Amino acid sequence: MLFPLLTPGFVADRPDVPAFVTVGDESFSQADIVGAATSASERLGGLSRVAVEAVPSMQTVVAVVAALLAGVTVVPVAPDSGDAERRHVLDDSGAQAWLGATPTDPCDRPHLPVRLYARSWHRHPQPPADTVAMIMYTSGTTGAPKGVVSTHGSLAAGIDALADAWAWTADDTLVHGLPLFHVHGLILGLLGPLRVGSRLHHTVRPRPEAYAAAAQGEHPGTMYFGVPTVWSRIVAEPEHARSLSGARLLISGSAPLPPTVFDAVAELTEHEPVERYGMTETLITLSARADGPRRAGWVGSPVAGVRTRLRDESGDELPHDGDAVGELLVQGPMLGAGYLNRPEATAASWLPDGWFATGDAALIEPGGMHRIVGRLSTDLIKSGGYRVGAGEVEASLLEHPTVAEVAVVGPADDDLGQRIVAYVVVRPDAATDAAAAEGLIEHVATALSVHKRPREVHFVDELPRNAMGKVVKKALLETSD
Incomplete structure (x- = not known):
């Protein structure tokens, strides 16, 4: 067994700290979250998988924690998913009910609401590390979305590796407004603060004025998450960008950050952005470090526990010389356990020797810095x-x-x-x-x-x-x- 994702004492250090998690205008202490989540978890008896329509709300926070405490698998569903995609996710995952906010379309599943102000202090036994925690669906760009199976142990390992890389501690306040149905917003942006013990301020939407306001609050943000579009919009409003200069780290991911935006962020905030790389299947495996170099277009080096290598079309290993481009393979404890109900797709990506074939083309410098060229299917051009x-x-x-x-x-x-x-x-x-x-x-x-x-x-x-x-x-x- 590795380590539990949510430890029995994860509220023990500062249970009554107000505004431990803030979503929009609503704030809960650590004790509020655990009390409400434990109360909700007691209604999950007999269920193994629940869907959560991941609207940015305190109900979503409590619903996710409730299921994890009870050892029930969470299936996050995008609030704006279309009818066919929603039904595919529910049917493929085997989700038995909805937990949390009232779903836009229940698709014949019962709904279990979360009572935010109910409280219970019953202790659940911790789920073993190999218990399935999440089934998160890919974007479906190459067919129907595939469900990625992640365990309590893999999620915990991924968060701990980032806490090491980013020197992330309970003294931090994380600010972001990212969706709560992807790795970036949900695993890193919600479970990360809960596991590390840092405050979370979710702005509901990642608007420049909301990020700037969070920098001026009672507990100013020390870490900010954004996708490149967010950072592009922030630097387009210099007065808001400059307000982030008091932060400790500005972190960009989910897509390549244009070098011009990298430079503008650095100039306006006096912080070079931290770029990182990962996938739904692997969580974050590469990142610039809080105490290390940051370069536009480069996604850093392997986080704790991760190994990487490059292979060519014949499967032969390529050198880490900063010039050879090949498929990036990664290995580490944060990798998911495979695709749900897709043995052939799983076998194609999760290799027998423990490596995961990312399908991304990359190059690696001798010092370990990685640059992602793009997807092999679209971004490695043979001309x-x-x-x-x-x-x-x-x-x-x-x-x-x-x-x-x-x-x-x-x-x-x-x-x-x-x-x-x-x-x-x-x-x-x-x-x-x-x-x-x-x-x-x-x-x-x-x-x-x-x-x-x-x-x-x-x-x-x-x-x-x-x-x-x-x-x-x-x-x-x-x-x-």
Whole structure:
């Protein structure tokens, strides 16, 4: 057995600290959360899996803790999920009931409300480390969403590794407004503070003014979470960005942070952002450290307990020389236990020797710093006999003063195999004519090498993104065909 996710004494140190968790305008102490969650957990007898419509509310906080205390598996469901996706998640997971907020569509499941002001102090036996804690569903970009099985032990290991990397302690106050149905907002952003014992201020939505207000409160934020879109919006309002200068760490994840945004955050807040890398299947395996270097476009080194390696298409190991690009494999105690009901998909990613095949292309420097080039399926472009990382071309284009956002894809090409195509959002008043496109192509050819230049540049008003701010490159590839 490893260590329990929520220890029996996780309220023992400061049970009556007010505003231990704040969601919007509602605050609960540690004792409030445990008392309400324990009361709710007593109604879960006979259930093994419950769905939680993860609206940003205290009900969601209490519902998640209640299920974990009782050893019942939590199935987080996005509040805005469509009818087909919702039914797939419920049917595939085997969720027997809803717990917490009233669901938008119960899909024939009973609803168990959470009584926020009920209290019980009964102690449940701690679930063993191999007990399934969460079934979280992937975004479904390559088919129906797959349920990732995570245990109490794997979640605890993941949080503890980040507490080490970020020097995260009970003295911190974490501020974010991220959704509570993904790893970033739910595991790191809710279970993290509960396990570490730090305060949590969830702003409901990650607006710049809300983050700035949290910096001025009675318990100012010391750590802030955001996806790149959040940080981009914050630096667009310099007065709000400067208010975060009193924080200890500004952390970005879920998608690559553009170098221009990295630099703007550093200039306005005097903090270089901490970038990290992970997946629903693995939690966070790479991160810059609180006491280590941070570089735009690089996601740091392995966190405690993690090993990494690169392999080529033949399965042979590649050197960590900062140049070789291959598929990133990771190994560590925070990895999930597989995909629910998907033995073939599980076998394809969870390898027999304990490694997980991420499907991401990366390079690793001799000192251990990692750079993610992108998905092998869309971001490793084989053009004219060369292997080109879309991320490297994107980073180069983002260095051009006219470029605000960019996505690079590699549609099929009869001559080259794949051709490099860039979709560019320019800054206000920048030119979008043929000469501007040629200027961007020449910029990459000069900064990198000629074979890495885009063969086409398309100017667009915006890039297609999912709920977490990730660019949906599949949609761009369909446009390019």
